[in-house]
Amino acid sequence: MSAKKIPYKMYLSEEEMPSTWLNLKAFMPRSHAPFLDPATGKPCSAAQLEQVFCRECVEQELNDTDKEIEIPQGIRSFYTNFRPSPLVRAYFLEKALDTPAEIYYKFEGNNTSGSHKLNSAIAQAYYAKQQGLKSVTTETGAGQWGTALAMACAFYGLDLHVFMVKTSYEQKPYRMEVMRTYGASVTPSPSVTTSAGRKILAEFPGTGGSLGCAIAEAVETAVNTPDCRYVLGSVLDHVLLHQTVIGLESKIALDKYGVRPDIVIGCVGGGSNYGGLIAPYMAEKLQGKNDIDFVGVEPASCPSMSRGRYAYDFCDSAKITPLAKMYTLGCAFMPSPDHAGGLRYHGMSPIISKLYHDGYMRVEAVRQTEVFAAAERFAKCEGILPAPESSHAIKVALDEAIKCRESGQKKVILFGLTGTGYFDLAAYKSFNDGNMKDYVPTQSDLDRGFASLPSL
Amino acid sequence: MSAKKIPYKMYLSEEEMPSTWLNLKAFMPRSHAPFLDPATGKPCSAAQLEQVFCRECVEQELNDTDKEIEIPQGIRSFYTNFRPSPLVRAYFLEKALDTPAEIYYKFEGNNTSGSHKLNSAIAQAYYAKQQGLKSVTTETGAGQWGTALAMACAFYGLDLHVFMVKTSYEQKPYRMEVMRTYGASVTPSPSVTTSAGRKILAEFPGTGGSLGCAIAEAVETAVNTPDCRYVLGSVLDHVLLHQTVIGLESKIALDKYGVRPDIVIGCVGGGSNYGGLIAPYMAEKLQGKNDIDFVGVEPASCPSMSRGRYAYDFCDSAKITPLAKMYTLGCAFMPSPDHAGGLRYHGMSPIISKLYHDGYMRVEAVRQTEVFAAAERFAKCEGILPAPESSHAIKVALDEAIKCRESGQKKVILFGLTGTGYFDLAAYKSFNDGNMKDYVPTQSDLDRGFASLPSL
Numbered sequence: 001m002s003a004k005k006i007p008y009k010m011y012l013s014e015e016e017m018p019s020t021w022l023n024l025k026a027f028m029p030r031s032h033a034p035f036l037d038p039a040t041g042k043p044c045s046a047a048q049l050e051q052v053f054c055r056e057c058v059e060q061e062l063n064d065t066d067k068e069i070e071i072p073q074g075i076r077s078f079y080t081n082f083r084p085s086p087l088v089r090a091y092f093l094e095k096a097l098d099t100p101a102e103i104y105y106k107f108e109g110n111n112t113s114g115s116h117k118l119n120s121a122i123a124q125a126y127y128a129k130q131q132g133l134k135s136v137t138t139e140t141g142a143g144q145w146g147t148a149l150a151m152a153c154a155f156y157g158l159d160l161h162v163f164m165v166k167t168s169y170e171q172k173p174y175r176m177e178v179m180r181t182y183g184a185s186v187t188p189s190p191s192v193t194t195s196a197g198r199k200i201l202a203e204f205p206g207t208g209g210s211l212g213c214a215i216a217e218a219v220e221t222a223v224n225t226p227d228c229r230y231v232l233g234s235v236l237d238h239v240l241l242h243q244t245v246i247g248l249e250s251k252i253a254l255d256k257y258g259v260r261p262d263i264v265i266g267c268v269g270g271g272s273n274y275g276g277l278i279a280p281y282m283a284e285k286l287q288g289k290n291d292i293d294f295v296g297v298e299p300a301s302c303p304s305m306s307r308g309r310y311a312y313d314f315c316d317s318a319k320i321t322p323l324a325k326m327y328t329l330g331c332a333f334m335p336s337p338d339h340a341g342g343l344r345y346h347g348m349s350p351i352i353s354k355l356y357h358d359g360y361m362r363v364e365a366v367r368q369t370e371v372f373a374a375a376e377r378f379a380k381c382e383g384i385l386p387a388p389e390s391s392h393a394i395k396v397a398l399d400e401a402i403k404c405r406e407s408g409q410k411k412v413i414l415f416g417l418t419g420t421g422y423f424d425l426a427a428y429k430s431f432n433d434g435n436m437k438d439y440v441p442t443q444s445d446l447d448r449g450f451a452s453l454p455s456l
Numbered sequence: 457m458s459a460k461k462i463p464y465k466m467y468l469s470e471e472e473m474p475s476t477w478l479n480l481k482a483f484m485p486r487s488h489a490p491f492l493d494p495a496t497g498k499p500c501s502a503a504q505l506e507q508v509f510c511r512e513c514v515e516q517e518l519n520d521t522d523k524e525i526e527i528p529q530g531i532r533s534f535y536t537n538f539r540p541s542p543l544v545r546a547y548f549l550e551k552a553l554d555t556p557a558e559i560y561y562k563f564e565g566n567n568t569s570g571s572h573k574l575n576s577a578i579a580q581a582y583y584a585k586q587q588g589l590k591s592v593t594t595e596t597g598a599g600q601w602g603t604a605l606a607m608a609c610a611f612y613g614l615d616l617h618v619f620m621v622k623t624s625y626e627q628k629p630y631r632m633e634v635m636r637t638y639g640a641s642v643t644p645s646p647s648v649t650t651s652a653g654r655k656i657l658a659e660f661p662g663t664g665g666s667l668g669c670a671i672a673e674a675v676e677t678a679v680n681t682p683d684c685r686y687v688l689g690s691v692l693d694h695v696l697l698h699q700t701v702i703g704l705e706s707k708i709a710l711d712k713y714g715v716r717p718d719i720v721i722g723c724v725g726g727g728s729n730y731g732g733l734i735a736p737y738m739a740e741k742l743q744g745k746n747d748i749d750f751v752g753v754e755p756a757s758c759p760s761m762s763r764g765r766y767a768y769d770f771c772d773s774a775k776i777t778p779l780a781k782m783y784t785l786g787c788a789f790m791p792s793p794d795h796a797g798g799l800r801y802h803g804m805s806p807i808i809s810k811l812y813h814d815g816y817m818r819v820e821a822v823r824q825t826e827v828f829a830a831a832e833r834f835a836k837c838e839g840i841l842p843a844p845e846s847s848h849a850i851k852v853a854l855d856e857a858i859k860c861r862e863s864g865q866k867k868v869i870l871f872g873l874t875g876t877g878y879f880d881l882a883a884y885k886s887f888n889d890g891n892m893k894d895y896v897p898t899q900s901d902l903d904r905g906f907a908s909l910p911s912l
Binding site: 009080111112173380382383384385432 | 538629637639836
């Protein structure tokens with residue numbers, strides 16, 4: 001495959017780091033369907049979106065022509081604070097599996113947010129600052145996104161107000177403490193500070209909240225605060241755009257050693273890390289230049305693609321966002337209390353949805369007990385304790401490597417290791433204690449979700 | 457100072473990584489005083505030490521002639537799993553401080569143990585395996601060492617039994633869970649599994665335990681188990697030896713850019729990380745080749761060097777270990793409930809003690825509230841959330857950089873950033889809430905400790 005000896009870890013030099021993001025939409029034969037205003041059923045205008053989001057992000061959201069978009073120097077500078085991330089050749093894992101496959105993973109967890117989320121948090125905070133805004137709002141569930149945004153806002157000198165799903169706020173006080181250390185103000189949601197929150201509290205006293213409600217509170221606060229906008233950590237096209245540094249760095253490193261992946265695997269929740277990882281290779285595939293096997297991995301407990309519908313739906317469960325055409329279980333779908341909080345989302349990135357719908361990638365749904373077993377095996381060989389979300393990709397990478405052992409094929413496997421599991425040890429404990437259960441929605445669970453799809 | 461543009465992060469290639477450790481003792485005009493057997497008052501023989509420690513570690517412990525000691529390939533191979541660690545130019549911090557100083561830090565936290573401890577854990581587990589042992593025992597307080605050793609034992613296929621101070625076991629269940637995930641068996645100490653533990657429990661029912669008691673239980677278990685030895689994470693010469701990869705990598709990286717430090721700063725608890733960081737530069741100073749200002753930083757609450765005595769003392773509070781000549785507060789000194797658990801030790805590495813005693817380095821004692829203030833300032837500029845221990849070095853590095861701003865001096869500051877603070881968020885919460893107190897022992901607190909010094 002490759003002539004030069006491949007090191008355990010490939011780090012690009014700062015000169016080799018990408019100076020542009022890759023706009024996957026510009027390579028797609030047809031862009032995905034536009035966002036619709038739920039009130040009129042018509043496509044949202046840029047002006048409408050700019051009431052909620054930063055101007056530059058809206059421009060990126062609607063840009064489906066420029067193949068490359070420059071990364072401003074002010075963002076590239078902070079990227080050097082935690083990038084390049086290592087691309088690791090999993091020699092130890094290959095040996096433990098006794099597989100002829102070559103396994104590589106791009107590790108995004110070596111920063112205080114513990115995940116890839118920082119790639120977009122920095123970009124969005126930078127654009128907010130450039131626009132002259134004073135503050136931004138967001139919601140967070142598991143807390144990775146909120147932490148990443150708190151770091152970015154501290155760096156650029158922006159105020160940040162985070163609405164954190166109340167159950168997470170109570171169960172993960174240390175996640176909240178990291179955000180607070182970086183100067184963010186964190187409110188458990190639902191709260192009495194917004195009309196959306198007050199309405200939910202009146203209707204469901206004592207509720208633990210939901211991501212949908214936290215989104216509603218964050219958007220309402222942004223719209224009602226001068227010089228403030230709302231920012232989101234996944235799903236949207238501009239977030240995927242920022243995450244393409246993951247794939248671009250991976251490809252630059254692999255190209256240096258003449259390595260071409262046969263399979264590219266990643267977990268999919270909102271879809272942004274996987275969209276970022278596959279971008280340069282998928283752009284080639286869209287041009288007929290490769291036939292890579294792209295595999296998105298989702299939890300069997302929240303199977304947005306493998307068992308969802310490709311339809312227009314709200315991005316949140318409070319039904320206040322524009323409608324997106326995507327794979328969805330319906331915004332009222334209630335995911336089980338699965339441990340991979342970052343993958344517990346009813347919908348999917350419109351870009352990933354369209355690629356899947358058009359047959360450019362496939363999807364596997366895996367159960368959490370097999371995910372944690374793969375995580376522990378990986379941790380013992382490779383040292384890194386992975387996040388439950390990331391471990392979905394590990395599970396399928398292991399399966400593919402074992403298939404190679406059985407068939408004798410020397411495939412090159414690349415997967416995305418999005419983050420570390422340091423804040424997920426309650427889940428590891430549940431697994432170590434033998435108390436972890438697998439949840440798979442029944443058809444009637446799914447039907448209840450589908451019943452919430454808006455009729456257009 | 458330097459010709460080439462210095463990147464934010466310097467990563468060595470795998471070929472550039474050191475293949476030998478540096479034996480600082482071989483450069484010292486006279487070695488430190490030998491370990492004494494408390495029963496006879498005579499120096500411990502290798503045979504005596506080998507009943508407790510791995511053979512190769514004892515050999516290294518007693519070696520004061522070889523300047524370089526080869527790092528076996530089996531260790532170098534696992535080092536590539538998490539090394540080289542980055543040497544970071546703190547451009548963001550320099551800008552925030554508006555200082556003409558150049559600030560560099562060597563960051564050892566990018567591994568699942570979260571600290572430099574893994575450097576020696578791997579070496580000791582490797583030698584135990586080579587010796588044909590089946591298992592090792594150790595104690596852990598805060599948990600970084602236990603985690604590192606669990607990772608190393610999982611990798612080399614050794615059983616590990618950790619005695620974890622009971623209060624930590626109860627306060628940090630997730631630290632324990634990481635060890636368990638890596639296959640270690642963890643027992644809260646004191647326990648009924650050893651006579652040392654049973655004795656303490658009979659005398660002090662309901663006690664939360666201590667490091668001294670956990671050491672006693674680990675040593676007793678090792679001695680009474682076939683094919684088992686006890687391993688220790690700091691203080692001893694062979695641990696400092698393994699930690700010299702930190703300093704060697706730092707110097708190789710800085711030399712490439714023609715950078716020479718004027719000040720080298722690190723936190724000191726048992727002294728192993730700081731001994732490792734300074735090794736190559738201190739070896740030069742011992743030969744009269746530089747006049748670098750070496751500064752060890754200890755907590756004002758446990759001022760082993762700045763207010764301790766240079767005397768023979770037990771390494772543990774249960775008085776079962778050999779006697780070491782070192783700076784000590786007396787093995788009965790009760791450190792306050794300070795948050796930097798890793799620095800809460802009554803003694804100090806014999807090598808560091810001798811260097812301090814002979815005037816080759818100086819010591820600063822700092823209070824924890826100023827340490828956490830420095831930590832937060834650092835975190836906001838540089839992204840990394842530092843461990844409380846590491847933040848002691850940050851505090852003094854900031855002070856030195858601010859002095860440079862005032863004097864206009866362009867000093868080059870190098871400090872060791874030993875780990876991350878992800879498992880220390882209760883301490884950050886206490887600081888953020890304004891509840892953190894500073895503890896400084898009174899003279900009578902110190903006198904009580906000194907009264908426990910053995911008379912020889």
